[in-house]
Amino acid sequence: MDLNDLIEIAEKENAGAKPIRLRCCTAAGCLSQQGDAVKNALQQAVADAGMSDRVEVIGVGCMGLCSAGPLVKVDPDGALFEQVQPEQCASIIASLNGGGPASASVGSDDIPFFSKQHPIVLENSGRINPERIESYIATGGYQALYHSLRDMAPADVVEEISKSGLRGRGGAGFPTGLKWATVAKMTAERKYIVCNADEGDPGAFMDRSVLESDPHRVLEGMAIAAYAVGATQGFVYVRGEYPLAIARLKTAIQQARRMGLLGTQIFESPFDFRVDLRIGAGAFVCGEETALLRSIEGQRGTPRPRPPFPAQSGLWGYPTLINNVETFANIAPIVTRGSEWFSGIGTEKSKGTKVFALAGKVTNTGLIEVPMGTPLRTIVEEMGGGVPDGKVKAVQTGGPSGGCIPAAHLDTPVDYESLAKLGSIMGSGGMIVMDQSDNMVGVAKFFMEFCMDESCGKCVPCRAGTAQIHKILSKITDGLATSADLDTLRSLCEMVKSTSLCGLGQSAPNPVLSTLRYYPDEYQACIDGGATAEASA
Amino acid sequence: MAVKTLTIDGKAISAREEQTILQAARENGITIPTLCQLNGTSDIGACRLCLVEVAGIPKLLPACVTRVGEGMEVSTDSERIREYRKMIVELLFAERNHVCAACVENGHCELQDLAISVGMDHSRYDYMNPKCAVDITHPRYGIDHNRCVLCGRCVRVCDEIEGAHTWDFQGRGANTRTISDMFVPWGQAASCTSCGKCVQACPTGAIFRRGSTVAEMKKDRTRLDFIVTAREKKQWIA
Amino acid sequence: MDRVRLATIWLGGCSGCHMSFLDLDEFLIDLADIVDVVYGPVVDPKEYPDNVDICLIEGAVCSDEHIHHVKNIRAKTKIVVAFGDCAVTGNVPAMRNPLGKIGPILQEIYCDRPETQGQMPGEKGLMPVLIDTVVPVHQVIKVDAFLPGCPPPAARIKEFVQLALSGAEPKLQGSGLKPG
Numbered sequence: 001m002d003l004n005d006l007i008e009i010a011e012k013e014n015a016g017a018k019p020i021r022l023r024c025c026t027a028a029g030c031l032s033q034q035g036d037a038v039k040n041a042l043q044q045a046v047a048d049a050g051m052s053d054r055v056e057v058i059g060v061g062c063m064g065l066c067s068a069g070p071l072v073k074v075d076p077d078g079a080l081f082e083q084v085q086p087e088q089c090a091s092i093i094a095s096l097n098g099g100g101p102a103s104a105s106v107g108s109d110d111i112p113f114f115s116k117q118h119p120i121v122l123e124n125s126g127r128i129n130p131e132r133i134e135s136y137i138a139t140g141g142y143q144a145l146y147h148s149l150r151d152m153a154p155a156d157v158v159e160e161i162s163k164s165g166l167r168g169r170g171g172a173g174f175p176t177g178l179k180w181a182t183v184a185k186m187t188a189e190r191k192y193i194v195c196n197a198d199e200g201d202p203g204a205f206m207d208r209s210v211l212e213s214d215p216h217r218v219l220e221g222m223a224i225a226a227y228a229v230g231a232t233q234g235f236v237y238v239r240g241e242y243p244l245a246i247a248r249l250k251t252a253i254q255q256a257r258r259m260g261l262l263g264t265q266i267f268e269s270p271f272d273f274r275v276d277l278r279i280g281a282g283a284f285v286c287g288e289e290t291a292l293l294r295s296i297e298g299q300r301g302t303p304r305p306r307p308p309f310p311a312q313s314g315l316w317g318y319p320t321l322i323n324n325v326e327t328f329a330n331i332a333p334i335v336t337r338g339s340e341w342f343s344g345i346g347t348e349k350s351k352g353t354k355v356f357a358l359a360g361k362v363t364n365t366g367l368i369e370v371p372m373g374t375p376l377r378t379i380v381e382e383m384g385g386g387v388p389d390g391k392v393k394a395v396q397t398g399g400p401s402g403g404c405i406p407a408a409h410l411d412t413p414v415d416y417e418s419l420a421k422l423g424s425i426m427g428s429g430g431m432i433v434m435d436q437s438d439n440m441v442g443v444a445k446f447f448m449e450f451c452m453d454e455s456c457g458k459c460v461p462c463r464a465g466t467a468q469i470h471k472i473l474s475k476i477t478d479g480l481a482t483s484a485d486l487d488t489l490r491s492l493c494e495m496v497k498s499t500s501l502c503g504l505g506q507s508a509p510n511p512v513l514s515t516l517r518y519y520p521d522e523y524q525a526c527i528d529g530g531a532t533a534e535a536s537a
Numbered sequence: 538m539a540v541k542t543l544t545i546d547g548k549a550i551s552a553r554e555e556q557t558i559l560q561a562a563r564e565n566g567i568t569i570p571t572l573c574q575l576n577g578t579s580d581i582g583a584c585r586l587c588l589v590e591v592a593g594i595p596k597l598l599p600a601c602v603t604r605v606g607e608g609m610e611v612s613t614d615s616e617r618i619r620e621y622r623k624m625i626v627e628l629l630f631a632e633r634n635h636v637c638a639a640c641v642e643n644g645h646c647e648l649q650d651l652a653i654s655v656g657m658d659h660s661r662y663d664y665m666n667p668k669c670a671v672d673i674t675h676p677r678y679g680i681d682h683n684r685c686v687l688c689g690r691c692v693r694v695c696d697e698i699e700g701a702h703t704w705d706f707q708g709r710g711a712n713t714r715t716i717s718d719m720f721v722p723w724g725q726a727a728s729c730t731s732c733g734k735c736v737q738a739c740p741t742g743a744i745f746r747r748g749s750t751v752a753e754m755k756k757d758r759t760r761l762d763f764i765v766t767a768r769e770k771k772q773w774i775a
Numbered sequence: 776m777d778r779v780r781l782a783t784i785w786l787g788g789c790s791g792c793h794m795s796f797l798d799l800d801e802f803l804i805d806l807a808d809i810v811d812v813v814y815g816p817v818v819d820p821k822e823y824p825d826n827v828d829i830c831l832i833e834g835a836v837c838s839d840e841h842i843h844h845v846k847n848i849r850a851k852t853k854i855v856v857a858f859g860d861c862a863v864t865g866n867v868p869a870m871r872n873p874l875g876k877i878g879p880i881l882q883e884i885y886c887d888r889p890e891t892q893g894q895m896p897g898e899k900g901l902m903p904v905l906i907d908t909v910v911p912v913h914q915v916i917k918v919d920a921f922l923p924g925c926p927p928p929a930a931r932i933k934e935f936v937q938l939a940l941s942g943a944e945p946k947l948q949g950s951g952l953k954p955g
Binding site: 283285455492499 | 583588624632661705706711
């Protein structure tokens with residue numbers, strides 16, 4: 001396999017494309033609404049209409065607008081059909097043949113939800129068939145890996161990633177280049193690459209979507225990383241709740257291995273890289289890197305104190321580079337288009353784009369990718385279409401580790417530092433919109449219950465502290481609390497935040513602290529009036 | 538061997554570079570409270586009682602796993618740390634059913650000692666009253682989960698010193714339980730050698746010798762030190 | 776100098792703390808010079824009086840009657856003391872908490888056991904109604920000082936009472952805090 005082979009496959013793939021292509025979403029969101037039945041019905045309708053010679057139906061990944069699924073997009077004329085039912089498929093095919101308008105509702109991709117996006121990570125998502133490696137290669141896939149292996153020294157790759165300003169997309173925002181450089185500098189007989197796909201925040205589905213829609217992009221990013229830091233073995237740690245992502249990753253790994261894009265002597269270079277899957281068993285804490293590594297080793301998934309960081313001592317004590325799915329998905333474009341291109345997008349300290357999962361009380365729920373620094377208002381009100389029949393009260397970012405940002409701060413640009421200033425975090429990209437009917441004490445209680453249940457039980461503040469915080473919040477929502485309980489709540493939150501062993505406990509109080517900060521009246525009202533509030537997040 | 542100089546609570550001390558802050562403090566007669574730490578087994582930084590402040594670092598650091606550094610200024614007893622430690626001990630007492638009056642370890646218990654040393658006169662937190670089992674299927678020993686603080690000392694002593702790995706944890710959060718083998722009653726745990734190291738390692742009355750009554754159980758940690766010294770220094774001395 | 780008005784009460788506990796108080800021996804005679812015991816198991820009054828200076832509460836809060844008592848005590852007392860482990864932590868009476876709600880527990884003990892053919896205790900207005908969860912006193916009312924121990928040794932009680940009578944904050948230190 002060399003560059004010419006790649007180009008040949010791409011040309012063949014593009015030449016084989018039929019004049020009219022119907023892209024049918026087969027990611028988990030649309031599949032849950034009969035997306036596969038729609039795809040089958042479309043194929044049947046094409047065959048019935050005798051149009052198989054010029055029309056093809058392609059199963060693709062997520063197109064983003066999950067609330068309007070199942071989605072079908074027609075190339076090249078660009079029509080977008082929403083909420084397609086299998087029985088409408090015949091009329092869609094007929095409409096292609098001049099048979100009058102289709103009975104399915106027609107959407108537009110000229111709405112802010114699409115037009116304000118800047119897809120890099122998601123650029124192939126919803127366009128290519130995630131189950132065919134040729135489809136990825138046709139977009140120029142694996143050429144970045146070729147370019148790295150043949151034209152760049154490992155140090156050049158690290159340098160390029162450093163210059164791009166890419167920061168970890170898992171939540172903490174650690175500079176990716178610095179992490180790579182650390183692992184690259186370690187001398188060890190072996191090193192590992194780990195892709196963290198244990199996405200567990202309630203309301204977050206960015207990584208799932210990337211894996212379901214464009215798995216090769218992630219594998220290529222991992223391979224480039226392995227070359228850059230000198231690793232030969234990689235693991236993708238996917239949560240067991242993502243069966244489709246697992247299946248597509250398995251297929252992708254198999255295909256890449258068969259084509260010699262993974263395995264030994266990739267592109268006839270001395271570089272070997274093997275990727276294996278590891279499936280998580282449902283513990284949220286396994287998204288924490290040291291717990292994840294222990295889980296891969298086959299041990300109980302509990303975090304350990306850092307240092308030593310995984311970059312120094314990770315899997316089985318060897319230097320390990322661990323990045324998130326979205327981080328790896330950014331690598332190939334940076335190598336192909338250059339760090340300058342990438343660092344031209346975003347803000348001074350937060351470069352590139354970020355994928356967000358919009359959920360909650362918002363008209364357009366789904367996945368979006370916007371440049372860093374995009375104001376929250378643009379995301380929630382313009383792209384998300386705001387709250388149906390209501391007003392935005394707050395936006396919760398960062399999941400159970402994040403905080404609630406009140407509507408008054410909607411003009412805040414979304415980047416790592418600005419969100420931290422407001423008492424929230426970027427997190428992995430979950431964004432839950434809340435309206436006036438949502439009670440913020442209930443929201444805080446919901447997230448605290450999540451953290452309490454997901455605490456691994458190793459350190460005392462997180463294990464016992466989150467349980468006490470939850471108990472106090474329950475007292476508050478049950479109208480049984482006093483002002484003294486509010487003081488205890490505050491002091492416990494500060495203590496759990498300052499003393500917990502890992503990120504789970506250190507950030508677990510954030511939803512409480514941020515709602516206490518912005519909505520003290522709602523807490524006080526529960527105490528004064530004994531009002532009952534329930535989570536509606 | 539490199540030596541670092543640092544100050545702990547204003548006292549200038551020197552320590553070998555591989556030593557932790559906790560080891561350096563102890564060598565110099567400075568007490569930092571601990572619970573999960575047990576000499577001879579690996580340090581896990583779980584109980585958070587040994588958290589200290591280091592000048593220039595905003596985070597609190599666990600002394601048991603933090604190596605000494607040149608010029609480090611460590612503070613082990615600030616008001617903030619004292620308050621956090623007290624809260625941690627109160628949380629432990631509220632978490633399970635610690636009834637000192639009815640406990641074999643009463644008077645010799647590390648948890649009780651901690652309560653005294655942090656100045657706890659009551660727990661400000663609601664008692665959780667969890668339902669916990671007592672396992673007395675083993676012919677010589679028993680485990681009462683009501684008194685377990687999940688420090689993991691039994692797990693590590695069994696794995697790292699005895700080499701049996703009978704103990705481990707099951708479940709998570711407040712539902713975490715110490716289990717023997719694959720969650721079988723202790724008496725049926727095939728890997729258990731009945732060596733009793735876990736009994737000596739347990740800081741509370743959770744693991745006890747059967748037949749002991751209130752306040753009778755006194756653990757002898759020197760037995761563990763003896764074995765560790767023998768292994769590490771090849772000398773049969775206590 | 777006004778004589779100090781001292782009260783004691785025995786809630787859900789074994790009376791061991793009161794016994795330990797009696798172990799103060801000759802110090803009791805010194806106390807009698809400056810203290811009036813205005814309420815408690817060792818004296819006669821049936822109603823808790825007003826203007827009590829110090830009240831030692833022994834025992835955990837186990838019933839509606841106990842709740843009534845401690846609230847009444849709080850309203851009429853300057854310094855409320857949780858006296859002994861039951862009052863401080865719930866201790867032995869609280870050992871029933873993990874077993875669940877009180878109804879099924881009483882049902883099993885009084886009716887379901889083969890050796891009993893009893894009936895549920897609960898004559899209205901006669902028997903206090905047990906609450907589902909036994910709690911320490913400070914979870915019902917504000918407590919000013921804690922005197923742990925099961926029972927607190929007489930020497931610890933003496934130290935505590937002397938502190939309280941001297942007007943200093945009656946806060947024990949060191950081994951005086953040992954529960955059990």
